[in-house]
Amino acid sequence: MRRDVFQAIADPTRRDIINLIAYKPLNLNSIADNFEVSRPAISQHIKILMECGLIEMKKQGRERYCEAKLEQLHEVSQWIEQYRKLWADKFDRMDDILEELKNAPPKSSPEGRTQNNANKA
Amino acid sequence: MRRDVFQAIADPTRRDIINLIAYKPLNLNSIADNFEVSRPAISQHIKILMECGLIEMKKQGRERYCEAKLEQLHEVSQWIEQYRKLWADKFDRMDDILEELKNAPPKSSPEGRTQNNANKA
């Protein structure tokens, strides 16, 4: 039972769930109302999303509010980011921006980050 | 048989394959040499990566060189990007950059792109 963010967002229903609660937490039944599949199916998706940290549950009476905690997307983002220069300028200016980032001093970040240090291309 | 980029990069072996050939194309056996699993297993992974456009094959004699074509990662990147402001500043300055992008006029892009127009948060 692999459980990582890449796996979690591979399922379209789970991405839709994230879409749905990204900006406003919802309880489980409200989420399930937006889908064709059964409530238990949604419940299982939510469980997976929780297990890799993309969702947090706030218990409130008998309801469970699901709140998106998308920090973990960073892992995916980073993996893609390392290749961005191989394709990005076809779509946007992001690679220029990244170049700037590498050359400019950090703005508001203390220690503890070893970000753009190993870039071997 | 769903076949999309999210699904394709969900498998760690496939991500490793991409890693391996991102900067230098390799033929299939050379790729397979880097993994524990059998050559056919790798061949099947390559097939999947090809089917969603992340890899192209250049036939060269009896060898097939696999070349990474990572443009399709854009789809994943975009999906994540829309939520970046919900978490990014915990890790880097990207959200500031995105704000700048929205306010600044485009640098080297003509028409035909409707990028950062709908951002409802």
Next chain:
DNA sequence: ATAATAGGTAAGCATTCGCTTACGCAAATT
């Protein structure tokens, strides 16, 4: 021509996935 090499693909198999129905329990309603 024969053998070796590169690699595609089918068949089979164990495991995982996504879903359903069924059931259970706690909180809220009546």
Next chain:
DNA sequence: AATTTGCGTAAGCGAATGCTTACCTATTAT
């Protein structure tokens, strides 16, 4: 107290996944 509502989870099932072995066709080497 009894019922309803919200939700977790087990069991079961078909389909998909990832792997293997076996076999096949092309290209290259001898």
